[in-house]
Amino acid sequence: MTVADVGRVVEGTEDEPPRRPRRRSGWATGYLLLLPGLLWLVLFFAVPTIQLVATSLYDQAGSLDTGYAMTWSFGNYLDALSTYRQPFLRSLMYATVATVAALLLAYPLAYAIAFKAGRFKNLMLVLVIAPFFTSFLVRTLAWKSILSDNGFIVQTLQTIGILGPDGRLLATSVAVVTGLTYNFLPFMVLPLYASLEKIDPRLMEAGKDLYANGFTSFRKITLPLSMPGVVAGTLLTFIPSAGDYINSELLGTPQQYMIGNVIDNTFLVQLNYPIAAACSVILMIVIVIMVLVYVRRAGTEELV
């Protein structure tokens, strides 16, 4: 126990009962080490969260000029759910589709970087991260140009008949999901790469020795061993996508609005603070539940 050892050096001179000095001092040091992080969390996470939960229970009859009374209005949650059921479901659906798409794109890519890239490995990794050198907003706006009605992609799709003559990509769900997939792809690639790269190639050789073909050894060796990466990647993609509101704002229309847009609108424009807060709390709870179920199912609890 390294923590205890450090503690002993620091507090070794204290007059302790002789039988358990190591444990006691280690305990204090552990807490001291936790203190800065804890204080930070209390100040910037716990307090705002409590405030948010409180706001979600205010009386909706209040308004900015008269103030809001705390009336434990749990009905706000029902209101929020019934009014904004669609954006809620839409957010979860978009986020799911974007996560699956990102996984399908990222897995081969990460695999190639980990096992096949050779001396280009570092270069490819840099290229994966390169989009972060420009701002999220600018990258999303660029998609607006790429997908525009008179752009190359739409015209090609129209020529080969996938899109009708009046068909469009921009201002549709496709554009929003595309944007989400693109923006969060690196969060999928990096953890996948990290866990693939750790796999000992001798395991694959052993598989071959035991007459496993390529597919079987992938299914029985590579995939299970890369599961931590898959889980981490999907979480890192799903959670921010579900709460994102930039992609639907810029690439979609109000008919594609996700719950993030609703929260933005109820908070800033409608000034309906209780409902905005209730939506935020519901989103947090839903995500936490989904993540817990997912992590249990994926059987990689050690990750979290």
Added chain:
Amino acid sequence: MSQDRTTLDALARMSQGRGLSRRGFLRGASLSALALSSGPLLAACGTEGAQQTTESCVSEDLSATEKRLHWSNWPLYIDQAKVKQNGEKVTVYPSLQQFQEESGIEVEYVTDVNDNAEFFGIVRNQLADCQSTGRDIFVLTDYMAARMVNLGWIQKLDRANLPNVEANLVENLRSPGWDKNRDYSVPWQSGLTGIAYNSKLTGEVRSFEELLTRSDLKGKVSLLSEMQDTMIFMLLLEGANPEDFTDDEFSAACERLQKAVDSGQIRAFTGNEYAQDLVKGNVVACEAWSGDVIQLQFDNPDIKFVAPEEGLSLWSDNMIVPNKATHKTNAEMLMNYYYQPEVAAQVAAWVNYICPVAGAQEAMTKIDPSLAENQLIFPGADLLANTYDFMSLDQKTEQKYQQQFAAVIGA
């Protein structure tokens, strides 16, 4: 660690100081957080009213001793020039520099207003508590300025310090519904909301009626996402008066809009970004602000601005002095300075919105005669005859209408 160990158990272990496992600690911590957040603490929450009065929130004016001023404005909303300083290109604001030289007041000019609603979110907590926002002048659009005035967050201006405003403010901006005597606000720039279309891609679009129903425009039309902007025209289409309408009329106007949304006629509700879509051809006709259209026309003469048959909406962005701003007299000096026709023309020549200063048109002929004749910068009487303003709303009603409008444009 076994799954079924109770949290209490973990807490007990912690308190005894015996080996602290990570999970045990997390459990304990989340439990204590829950305990913290429960009952009494939440019940003590609730907010006080944000309404202020001249008695409840008294501001001090330090202008006599502090020759400073903090001005929050929208981006690209003042004349700019690029000059070389120490080999580096920097942006300067010529009219503002001149003011600083003349008055000796140092102006901190910050372009941090990007969106009315967002800016409201930024300063809301301070102003509701009667605290300083660190800013002496905001520039906000009518409805937002009105909301702040109604909440008692804005200081009353001293007319004696504003002789140029008194003399030169154009007639039709002198008494908006929300500030009848311009006691609290001075227009910075004004603009018209109307229709813009791309004449390369479609024939003339004359009215909102056409915008909402013409089949060749289907899916190629955008409207503005600010409720007041768009609903003025929907109300006019209903035959209602946007300056004085009933709840029923508003609902009927929302239904009309809903039909256009459901039929797929309307592609999007946008903020400023309609300009990009119009140029790219993603939309061919849209609701638009006059100043944007002039700037688009410089590069793209096919873009046309139309005064819709239903009428136009005339709005302004207003300079207001928030509570606890400590340089009100300095702020008034600045407002007064910008109401000199020559200075106003200098700004208008750059920003291309409607200039609220009478006499600036003559001054403009010296700067750029073509701009002086531009109807969208100096609109003639016939254009202004048919303009409307949105009814001034109280907090509750505004909230209700915003919610109704959001339901139409959203899910």
